[in-house]
Structures are given as C-alpha cells and as structure tokens.
Amino acid sequence: MGAHISIPMYQRAVKQRYRLVGLKCSNCGQIIFPPKAGCKSCGALDNFTEVQLSGRGKIYSYTVIAGAGAPPEFSEEAAYRGAYPVVLVELEEGPRIIAQLTEPVPAEIKIGMPVEMVLRQIYTEEDVIRYGYKFKVLEGEK
Amino acid sequence: MRRVAIIGAGQTPYGDFPELGVKELFAMAFKEAIESVDKGIAPHEIQQAFIGSLSAGSGFQLGQLAPLLMGHVGLPNVPAVRVENACASGGFALYNAINAVASGQCDVALAAGVEKMRDVSSTKAKYWLGISGDTEFERLAGLTFAGIYAIIARRYMEEYGLTREQLAKVAVKNHYHGKMNPKAQFRQEITVETVLKGAPVADPFTVWDCSPTSDGAAVVLLCSEDRVKEFTDHPVFIIGYGIGSDYLALQDRDSITSFKATRQASTRAYRMAGITPKEIDFAEVHDCFTIAEILAYGDLGFGEKGEVIRLLEEGETYLGGRLPVNVSGGLKSKGHPIGATGCGQAYEVFNQLLGRAKNPERQIKNAEVGLSHNVGGSGGTAAVFIYRREG
Amino acid sequence: MEVGIVSYGTYFPGLGITRSEYQKALGNCGANFSEKTVADFDEDSLTMGIAAARDALFEGINPEEISFLTWASTSPPYSEKLLSGSIAEMLGLKKNLFSAEYGQSTRAGGEAFLTAVSLVKGGFGQKALVIVADAPRANVKDPIEHGLAAGSAAFILGTENPLAVVDNFVALVQENLGERFRKAGSGEIKDIGVKTFTGEAYQKLIAKAVTELLEKENLKPADYNYAVFHEIESRLPLKAGKKLGFTDEQMLPGLLYENTGDTGAASPFLSLAAVLDRAKPGEKVIVTTYGSGAGVIAFSLTVKKPANRVPVREKLASGKKYLNFIQYLRVKRYL
Numbered sequence: 001m002g003a004h005i006s007i008p009m010y011q012r013a014v015k016q017r018y019r020l021v022g023l024k025c026s027n028c029g030q031i032i033f034p035p036k037a038g039c040k041s042c043g044a045l046d047n048f049t050e051v052q053l054s055g056r057g058k059i060y061s062y063t064v065i066a067g068a069g070a071p072p073e074f075s076e077e078a079a080y081r082g083a084y085p086v087v088l089v090e091l092e093e094g095p096r097i098i099a100q101l102t103e104p105v106p107a108e109i110k111i112g113m114p115v116e117m118v119l120r121q122i123y124t125e126e127d128v129i130r131y132g133y134k135f136k137v138l139e140g141e142k
Numbered sequence: 143m144r145r146v147a148i149i150g151a152g153q154t155p156y157g158d159f160p161e162l163g164v165k166e167l168f169a170m171a172f173k174e175a176i177e178s179v180d181k182g183i184a185p186h187e188i189q190q191a192f193i194g195s196l197s198a199g200s201g202f203q204l205g206q207l208a209p210l211l212m213g214h215v216g217l218p219n220v221p222a223v224r225v226e227n228a229c230a231s232g233g234f235a236l237y238n239a240i241n242a243v244a245s246g247q248c249d250v251a252l253a254a255g256v257e258k259m260r261d262v263s264s265t266k267a268k269y270w271l272g273i274s275g276d277t278e279f280e281r282l283a284g285l286t287f288a289g290i291y292a293i294i295a296r297r298y299m300e301e302y303g304l305t306r307e308q309l310a311k312v313a314v315k316n317h318y319h320g321k322m323n324p325k326a327q328f329r330q331e332i333t334v335e336t337v338l339k340g341a342p343v344a345d346p347f348t349v350w351d352c353s354p355t356s357d358g359a360a361v362v363l364l365c366s367e368d369r370v371k372e373f374t375d376h377p378v379f380i381i382g383y384g385i386g387s388d389y390l391a392l393q394d395r396d397s398i399t400s401f402k403a404t405r406q407a408s409t410r411a412y413r414m415a416g417i418t419p420k421e422i423d424f425a426e427v428h429d430c431f432t433i434a435e436i437l438a439y440g441d442l443g444f445g446e447k448g449e450v451i452r453l454l455e456e457g458e459t460y461l462g463g464r465l466p467v468n469v470s471g472g473l474k475s476k477g478h479p480i481g482a483t484g485c486g487q488a489y490e491v492f493n494q495l496l497g498r499a500k501n502p503e504r505q506i507k508n509a510e511v512g513l514s515h516n517v518g519g520s521g522g523t524a525a526v527f528i529y530r531r532e533g
Numbered sequence: 534m535e536v537g538i539v540s541y542g543t544y545f546p547g548l549g550i551t552r553s554e555y556q557k558a559l560g561n562c563g564a565n566f567s568e569k570t571v572a573d574f575d576e577d578s579l580t581m582g583i584a585a586a587r588d589a590l591f592e593g594i595n596p597e598e599i600s601f602l603t604w605a606s607t608s609p610p611y612s613e614k615l616l617s618g619s620i621a622e623m624l625g626l627k628k629n630l631f632s633a634e635y636g637q638s639t640r641a642g643g644e645a646f647l648t649a650v651s652l653v654k655g656g657f658g659q660k661a662l663v664i665v666a667d668a669p670r671a672n673v674k675d676p677i678e679h680g681l682a683a684g685s686a687a688f689i690l691g692t693e694n695p696l697a698v699v700d701n702f703v704a705l706v707q708e709n710l711g712e713r714f715r716k717a718g719s720g721e722i723k724d725i726g727v728k729t730f731t732g733e734a735y736q737k738l739i740a741k742a743v744t745e746l747l748e749k750e751n752l753k754p755a756d757y758n759y760a761v762f763h764e765i766e767s768r769l770p771l772k773a774g775k776k777l778g779f780t781d782e783q784m785l786p787g788l789l790y791e792n793t794g795d796t797g798a799a800s801p802f803l804s805l806a807a808v809l810d811r812a813k814p815g816e817k818v819i820v821t822t823y824g825s826g827a828g829v830i831a832f833s834l835t836v837k838k839p840a841n842r843v844p845v846r847e848k849l850a851s852g853k854k855y856l857n858f859i860q861y862l863r864v865k866r867y868l
Contacts, residue, residue, distance in 0.1 A: 005278060013278065018623040034279050040394065052625065061300070061398065063292035064345035065284060074284040080574050080863045083342070086285050088293050088392060096393040098283040098293075103573050104547045104854035111300045119583045119623055120575040121610075122282055129610055131580065131619070132282065136547070139852055 010130055017132035020053040020117060022095060033095040055117030055133070057091035062101070062109050073123040089115055089135055100134045114138045143244040145367040147377035148529070150179035151489040156358040156477025157327040164199035164207075164258045165214045167359040171254065171482075172215045175361040180374040183363065185215065189248035191222035192238040194231030194255035195481035198224065200262045211256070220252070229430060231255060232360065232484025233516030233525030237385055239364050249366045255486065256359035257479035275519055276391035288352050290392060290520040291431035292344035298399045298433060299346070302448035306346050310337035311454050312432040313350050313474055319461060320471020322504040327356050327477030337432075351432040353472075358479030360486035375533055378492050381511075382417070382528035384410025390522040401521035404441035408515070411526040412443070419443035422465060422528070423509040424494060426487040428517040429472040438515055439467075442526070466506055469494065484516035484525060495531040536654045537695025537837065542588025543806045543845050544581050544666075544685045545570045545793070549853040550861045555679055558858035563676025565767035569794025570849075571856060572668040572683035574864050578606040579616060582666030583623045585687040589662070594689055596625045600658025602632040603649045605641035605665045605798050607715075607722075609634070620664065631658070639713075639765065640824025641665070642686075642798040643704075647830060649690050650699050660691040667797030671721045673867045677713070680766060681722075682794030686802035696840050697809060697818070702832035703746040709734045709827035713765075724825075731825075735765060736773040739821050742829040743777055746819065750833060754778040757833070758816035761787035761804040763823035765795065786811060792849050798822075807845040812836040 013034070015021040022033035025048055030041035033053060038045055064085045070078035077084060085101040087109070101109065102118060115135040122132040152174025154167050162170070176183060193208040203210055208222035225235040232255025239253035275281055275290060285293075298304050314334055320326035332350060340348030370377045386406030392398050412418060419442060427442065429435035439450035444465060453459045459467035470476045470490040473483060491512040492498075499505040512529045548571040555562035572581065582604065590596060602617050609616060617632035633648050635641035642665035649661035666685030671678035711725035712734060724731065739762060747753065754760070760779045762770035767790050774784045787804035789796075796803055801822045808818055814836055821831045862868040 005282065009278070014622050018619075019625055021625075040389075061293045061297035062345075063285075063289045063296060063347075064342075065286060065289050066342040066344060068341070069286050069288060069343045070284060071281060071286055073282075077284070077574060080866075083345075084284060086283050086289055086293070088297075088398070098280055098285060098391070098393050100284050102547070102575065104852055111296070119580050120573075121577060121580065122284075122575070129577075130282075131623070134575070 007126065007128055018119060020055055020133060022051050022053045022093070023048040024051045031093045031095055033097060054092050057089040057115055059109065059111050059113045059115055060088045060090040060096055061111060062087045073125060077123070085109055087115065087135055102134045102136045106137050144246060145379055146240045146243045146364050147367060147370050147379045148362055148488065148492050149365045149370060149373040149377060150175045150183065150363040151361065151492045152178055153325060153360040153486050153489040154358050155325040156356045156479055156486070158260045159357045160260070162357065164256055165211060167258065167357060168211045168254065168256045169215050171359040171361040175363050179363065180376060181372065183373055185217055187250050188217060188220050188252045188363070189250050190239070190242050191220050191252040191254065192225050192235040192242070193222065194225045194233070194235035194484060195257060196226060196228055196231055197257065197480070199258040227523040228518040229428070229478070229480050230484060230516045230518030230523045230525055231481040232486065234385065234484070234523070236362060236484055236488055236527065237383060237525050240380055240383060243364050243366050249369050251364045252361060253364060253485055254359065254361040255482035255484055257481040258357050259355040259479060260357050279393065280391050286344060287520065288347055288431060289344040291433055292347050293392060294398050294437070294520070295346055295433035298436065301399055304436065304451060306338065307334050308451050308454065309346065309351065309432045309436070310334040312429060312435045313337050315454065315460055316429060316468050316472040316474040319469050319504065320475025322501050323471045323476055324500050326471040326475050327354055328471070328475045347431060353430045353474050353478035356477035356479040358477060358482045358486065360482045360489050362485050362488045362492070376496055377532055378495050378529050379532050380527055381530045382411040382413070382415025384408065384414065384526050386524045388521055390519060392520060399437070400447060401437055401441050401517065401524060403521050403524035404438065404515065404517065404526065407524045407526040408442045411528050415528040417511065417528070421511055422513045423511050424466040424469060424506050425513040425515065426470060426490050427467055427472070427515040429468055429474050430478060430517070432474070434517065435467065435472070442513065442515060461504060461506065469504060469506060487514035487516060488527065491529050495529060534654060534656070534692055535695070535698040536650050536690060536692055537698035537834070538688050538809070539660065539691040539693070539695050540589045540591065540594055540689040541806050541809060541840070541842065542585045542591065542687045543803055543848060544584035544588060545848055546572045546576055546581065546683050547852065547854055548573055548856055548864065550856045554856070554858045554861070562679050564680030564794065566680060566794045567791055569680070569682040570684055570796070571861060571864060576668070576683070577610040578608050578666040578668050578685070579610050579619060581668065581683060581685040582606070582664040582687065583620065585666065585685040586624055586662060586664050589687040589689050590624065597627050598660045599626050599662045600630055601649055601652045601661035602626065602630050603635070603645035603661065603663050604632070605635040605645035606667050607636050607639055607641060607797050608667050608669045609636055626662070638824025638826055638828065639763070639798045639800070640822050640828050640830055642802050643822030643830030646688065647702055647832065653690050653692060660689055663688045663690060665799045665802045667799045669722055669795070669797045670865070671723065673862065675723065677722060677724055680795040682796050684793055684796035684799045684803050686799055686806050688802070695837055697812070697834040697836045700833045700835055701746060701749050702830060703742045703749065704828070704830045705738060705742050706828040707738060709825065712827060713825035732769055734827055735769055735823060736776065738827055738829045739773045739823060740777055742821060742831040743819065746831045746833060756817060757783060757819050759786055759808040759812065759818045760784050761801050761808060761818065761820040763801045763821050764788065764790040764804065765823055767791065789845070803845060809836070809840045810842060810844040814838050
C-alpha cells in the first residue's frame with residue numbers, strides 16, 4: 001500500500017523518531033511528546049523549549065499483534081516474527097508513547113516492567129529505511 | 143431551536159455484497175426509508191442531505207460523494223455533503239442533519255451512512271482501517287485498530303480485574319442477539335470457548351472479539367416538529383444529542399480505560415433530554431471490539447467504571463434484561479460498515495421504539511426511550527443520541 | 534599532545550545461534566565458534582553502531598563537543614548515501630562536523646580510528662567519535678557465511694583525561710587476490726576458498742606490521758601486556774601472534790571469536806574494548822586490524838586509568854535469545 005507517511009513527512013519528525021526530543025512548556029512545565037502546537041496542560045501556544053527525553057520508562061499497557069493482522073508496512077516483519085508485541089510506555093518524564101517491543105522479549109510481558117528506548121529499523125518503503133524508536137525490557141527484568 | 147423527529151429509516155442488510163456498489167447500497171437503504179414513512183413522502187420533500195462515509199467506496203470518490211449519491215436516487219439538487227469522522231461518520235451525519243432541521247435551515251433532512259469495504263484486497267482494507275488513528279505516531283508502531291483496543295483492554299484488565307472470559311461474554315451476547323436479526327452479517331450463536339479459541343488478532347483479542355468488515359448503508363429521514371403530522375402519527379423524537387472529541391492517540395490521553403469523547407457526548411445528550419441514564423430502556427452502543435462495549439457502559443453512565451461488567455454477568459444487557467444493549471447484534475454481529483454504523487443504529491432504535499423489529503422474537507417490549515452511541519476510531523470522536531417514541 | 538580514548542561503548546544484538554544448530558541443520562559448520570551473535574530483523578550496522586555510540590556517550594560527554602565523526606562498516610545499510618547525517622541526528626551531535634565513512638574492507642575500523650586520532654592530534658577540534666559496526670552477509674550455502682556475526686564498538690577520542698593514549702601506528706598494503714571480497718552490487722561476501730594461501734597472507738602481513746611497530750617503538754613483544762590480532766577466523770590470530778613471540782596470556786583477553794563469531798570490521802575494536810575492560814594504568818596494548826585484499830593497520834596504546842564499563846564479556850554472557858536454524862534464516866532474510 002502506498003506511502004501515506006511520505007518521506008518528507010517522516011523526515012520532519014526525525015528528531016522525535018530517532019532520539020525522543022520532546023517539548024517543555026515554559027508556562028506550566030508540562031513535557032509534551034510528540035510535539036504539539038498547544039500545551040495539553042495549560043493550553044499555551046508558545047514558549048516551548050526542546051528537551052531530550054531519557055528514553056526510560058515503564059510498560060503502561062501492551063498487546064501482541066498477530067501476524068495476519070499487521071498493517072501492510074509491517075507484513076514482512078509479521079511474516080518473520082509471527083506476531084510482535086507493541087507497548088504503550090509511560091516515560092520517566094511523564095509522556096506516554098507507543099512503540100514495538102524488541103527481542104529478547106520476556107516470556108510474559110507485564111504492565112510495570114521497566115523498558116528503555118532503542119533505535120531500530122521500523123519499516124522500509126520506497127526502498128528507504130525508516131528508522132525510529134522501539135523499546136526493550138531492561139536487563140534483569142526478563 | 144426546533145424539536146426534531148425521525149419519520150422514516152431504512153437499512154441494507156450488512157455483510158458481503160459483491161454485486162452491489164456504494165450507489166446501489168445507498169439506493170437500497172434510501173428506498174426502504176422512503177417506504178417506511180407512514181403517510182408517505184415524496185423524495186423531493188428532502189431539502190438537505192448529510193452522508194457519512196470514511197472511504198467512499200475505498201477511495202474511488204473521496205470528493206463530493208454525497209451529491210453523487212443523491213443524484214443516483216434522482217435528487218441531484220438537494221444540497222448534500224459528505225461527513226467524515228471515521229467510524230462515527232454516520233453519527234456525525236445524523237448530528238448535522240438534526241441541527242439543520244433544528245436550526246430552521248430546512249424542515250426535512252436526510253442523514254445517511256454508507257461503506258463498501260469488501261471490494262478491496264485485504265491489504266487495502268487494512269490500509270483503510272488504519273488511517274483513522276494518529277497515523278504518524280500510532281500506526282508506525284505497527285499498531286492496528288484491534289491492537290489499539292487491545293492495549294485498552296489490557297489496561298482495563300490490569301486496573302479493574304476484568305477477565306478474558308468476561309470480555310468474551312460481550313461477543314457471546316451480541317451474537318445471541320444478532321442471530322435473531324435478519325439484517326445481521328453473522329447470524330450464529332457462539333460460546334465463551336468459541337471466542338477464546340478463535341484465531342489470535344491482537345492479544346488479548348481473537349477474531350471473535352472484533353467486528354467484521356462489512357458492506358452496508360443506512361438512511362434516516364428527519365423532520366421538524368411542526369410538520370411531523372404530514373408524514374406520520376408515530377414519530378420518534380430525538381430528545382437529546384451530543385458529540386465529543388479527544389486526542390486521537392491513546393498516548394496523549396490521561397486515561398485509556400474511558401473515552402472522554404463519549405462522556406462529553408453523553409453528558410450533553412442526557413442534559414438536553416433532561417433524563418438520567420436510569421431512564422434509558424435500551425441502547426445500541428459502539429462495540430467495534432468487545433472492550434468497547436465495556437467502556438461504553440461506564441462512559442454512558444450505565445454503571446461505575448470497573449463494576450459495569452456485572453451488567454453483563456447478570457444478563458441485564460440481554461434482550462429481556464433491565465437494559466438491553468445491542469439487540470441488533472451490535473457492530474460485532476450485525477456488522478460494521480464504517481460510515482453506515484451510526485445511522486444503522488438510529489434505524490434499529492427507531493424500529494424498536496415503534497414495535498417494528500423485523501423478527502418479533504427480537505422486539506423489546508414497551509420501550510419508550512432508546513439511546514445510540516457511535517465512536518470514531520479509538521475514541522477520537524463520539525456521538526450520542528437519545529430517542530423517545532411520542533404517539 | 535597525547536590523544537587517546539576518553540570513553541568507549543560496545544553492543545551485541547540480543548540474538549544468538551550455536552554452532553550445533555548449524556551442525557544439526559547442515560551436517561557441518563564451516564566456522565569454529567561455540568556461539569555467535571545475530572543481528573535482529575530490524576537491526577543493521579547503523580542501528581548497532583548507534584547503540585554502541587550511545588553506550589560510549591554514557592556520562593559526562595557532551596555530544597556537542599564532538600567535532601569529528603568517523604564510521605566504519607563493510608555492511609552499511611546503504612551502499613551509497615551519507616550516514617553521518619543520520620548518525621548526527623540519531624545521537625544529537627552538532628551538524629558542523631567533519632566526517633569520513635569507511636568500508637572497503639574489514640580494516641575499515643583501523644582507518645576510521647586513525648583518521649580520528651590524526652584529526653584530534655592536529656588540533657582541529659576537541660573530540661572525535663569513532664563508530665565501527667558490522668553485520669556482514671554471504672550466501673547461506675557458502676561456508677564463509679557460517680562464521681558471520683554482528684557487533685559494534687564506539688570510541689570517543691580526545692586529549693583530556695584519556696583512559697588510554699595512542700602511542701604509534703604502522704599501516705601496510707599489498708596486492709592479494711581471491712581472499713574475502715564482495716563484487717560491486719552484491720550483498721554477499723565470497724572467497725576462493727584457498728585457505729592456506731589466504732592464511733599465509735594474513736600471517737605475513739600482520740607479522741610485518743607488528744615487527745615494524747615494535748621497531749618504531751623500540752619494544753619487544755614481552756613489553757606489551759595485551760595483543761589483539763584481528764579475528765578473521767578462530768585459529769589464525771593465535772598462530773600469527775605466537776610466531777611473533779606473544780603468549781596466550783597476552784592474547785586470550787582479546788579473543789572473542791569463540792563467543793561472537795566474525796564481527797567483521799568491529800572485531801578488533803570489540804577485542805580492544807574487552808582488553809580495556811580489565812587493563813590497569815601503565816599497561817600496554819597492541820592492536821592489529823586486517824582487511825582482505827589486503828592491508829593492515831597496527832597501533833599501540835598505553836593505558837592511563839581503569840575503565841569503569843560493563844565488561845564486553847559480561848554483555849556477551851547475558852540474556853540472549855537463541856535461535857534455531859530456521860529462525861536464523863528468517864531473521865537474516867535468507868528465507
């Protein structure tokens with residue numbers, strides 16, 4: 001299926017996708033990821049500064065996408081992995097983000113497990129590799 | 143603002159119709175709606191049309207779909223507009239049509255929804271199903287709609303102790319209802335075991351937790367109070383309605399075990415109707431996935447979040463129970479032609495209130511007040527309507 | 534001005550396969566490891582390199598201070614496309630940096646390392662980041678594939694407070710045909726399979742470079758505490774080292790092949806990291822990097838202070854997921 005997230009669109013967000021750069025509202029201190037034009041806490045429309053998020057957090061919820069149900073961009077990955085886990089992570093700084101969980105995946109995924117961001121290939125379209133964040137369960141928690 | 147009533151409604155069966163396109167499906171529902179008006183209505187009485195659709199037949203007519211469809215039924219000069227809010231497109235079409243009549247813009251309006259999902263390859267169907275979340279950040283995690291609702295389900299299970307079996311009971315109930323509905327896509331009863339042993343889709347869901355892809359259309363005819371008598375002595379008034387919105391992406395919401403959009407919409411609807419949830423006799427709610435019906439119970443005020451599962455466990459939301467929910471079979475069993483769903487729910491409520499359910503064994507007895515609830519995506523939008531039979 | 538390693542980081546993928554899986558599936562295994570590392574489906578040399586670099590940037594190093602970036606890999610995700618911009622964005626480096634990207638042979642790491650040393654020594658900037666990452670591929674029917682593995686190492690070079698300083702180096706090239714090569718447009722390495730011929734070339738060139746380096750420094754093998762010989766396979770490095778007069782004690786700490794397989798260009802730098810993990814101030818290290826075709830870069834270091842990193846060997850031993858052969862074929866997209 002066609003590139004509904006175009007390369008230019010993807011590139012405009014590489015700071016977020018490659019290394020989790022968020023925004024901090026100078027008005028109320030709210031940390032925002034992914035960036036938005038309006039603060040979700042106080043509604044301010046300007047005075048945001050960029051902040052580098054730690055990439056550490058905890059699993060807030062999860063699912064495991066069965067191979068056959070994967071979106072078209074992920075069908076090759078689904079064919080290889082059979083199924084792949086997707087987690088909603090609550091970052092140390094507050095924002096929650098959704099991403100895949102990479103190997104080694106624990107036998108049982110549990111809400112609350114500590115995770116850390118890793119950079120991986122997300123998918124390839126138009127022969128261009130799209131890199132972005134995924135998470136892995138931190139050592140010793142498996 | 144004027145009071146608005148439904149004077150007629152039509153709906154195609156939902157399912158797989160290889161021989162029918164978007165135009166034919168719409169025409170079929172339109173014809174039934176026209177014929178359902180007690181005292182008859184000439185099609186040219188319709189003054190405005192609002193038609194909900196997500197993909198307009200998988201993208202073949204994203205521009206100006208509504209006038210195309212109206213032209214197809216011989217009404218090219220009725221001002222018409224396509225309304226899009228993903229799975230709530232039909233509900234928002236209905237909302238716009240009600241407002242057009244209530245505001246005095248017109249006396250008779252058509253609200254409709256239509257979707258043709260079964261014409262395309264599974265890859266393209268997945269594409270269309272995947273465009274209504276926050277595509278830039280949710281979909282790129284490899285997440286499907288089922289996956290998004292599955293993440294909600296897992297969190298709900300964690301926070302409120304909801305069990306896998308309890309989730310399955312939503313599907314079991316709605317299939318029990320759908321079996322009786324001649325217009326339902328799946329007319330088979332299932333058990334908790336069927337659900338648990340189904341093909342996995344997105345943990346904890348199997349295929350039986352998910353609504354199907356469907357073809358279908360629904361049409362609702364609305365009229366201002368002052369002219370209702372020209373068309374029927376049995377109008378169904380929309381006594382309250384409301385809409386709501388929220389961040390599209392789960393990651394942006396404070397809570398994922400409740401839809402703020404639904405709470406917003408239902409609060410407004412109840413306030414306008416001047417009633418409480420206790421006065422609702424039955425409801426058609428948006429059960430695109432089993433967890434969605436559980437969320438709806440809480441967000442529509444049928445009970446406290448986390449405790450609402452009791453409604454299902456004790457059979458209260460079954461036909462014959464205190465508050466039957468999704469007697470049509472719901473999205474789960476009746477089918478979910480995305481844009482049509484909101485208007486199809488209104489069709490069901492209209493017929494139930496008038497005692498006109500197609501199969502007598504599925505008729506709810508003595509119902510006066512009904513509710514319908516339509517959700518866009520994973521709670522990005524919602525529309526709630528409260529209906530009362532008058533006369 | 535002394536230039537040295539200020540910090541280093543390493544990375545191995547979380548997947549592995551044992552030699553016995555090869556033997557079960559194919560009846561034999563053309564490489565002599567007990568287990569090797571395997572890059573996951575969604576990993577490549579760039580993602581692995583970033584992981585090692587993030588490990589190296591662990592504390593007290595401001596990515597903004599990095600003026601030079603050198604990259605080495607024989608298996609970059611693109612045959613043509615600058616990677617420095619990706620790396621700078623992925624790590625949050627400043628964008629006005631000089632960068633060079635190497636990959637013509639497994640000696641690429643040595644080239645990247647010495648380029649960075651020279652730039653810092655030249656005083657053109659404060660710090661350099663060197664990333665060496667590799668996950669080479671070959672036709673799975675070819676025994677040369679059996680040893681191929683994946684890993685990465687990254688080094689921050691600078692002049693302030695280094696862990697180890699670079700003392701000297703020697704670089705040699707010579708014509709050598711038929712040894713590990715990859716034709717333009719192909720993703721798979723090959724060799725002509727004449728092992729004695731290519732083994733000789735490796736040993737002779739390494740010996741020549743090390744001998745020259747010892748002469749330059751006016752030192753004997755016994756003056757070194759550790760010697761790292763590029764592990765292009767399991768036996769040749771020890772053989773070459775012994776001929777030169779190095780002992781097991783000097784060489785064993787740098788031998789990782791048994792547990793990693795062939796990590797390509799990254800190999801000698803992962804070995805160097807394993808040595809730095811345990812080296813004490815005052816100790817001396819000699820490192821050789823070998824590229825088929827052929828060339829050697831040998832360099833020597835003096836350790837200034839103990840490193841305080843998670844040891845390479847500990848990383849190798851922890852929490853890996855082991856694949857069976859079919860899973861391996863799928864993960865590598867051979868199936």
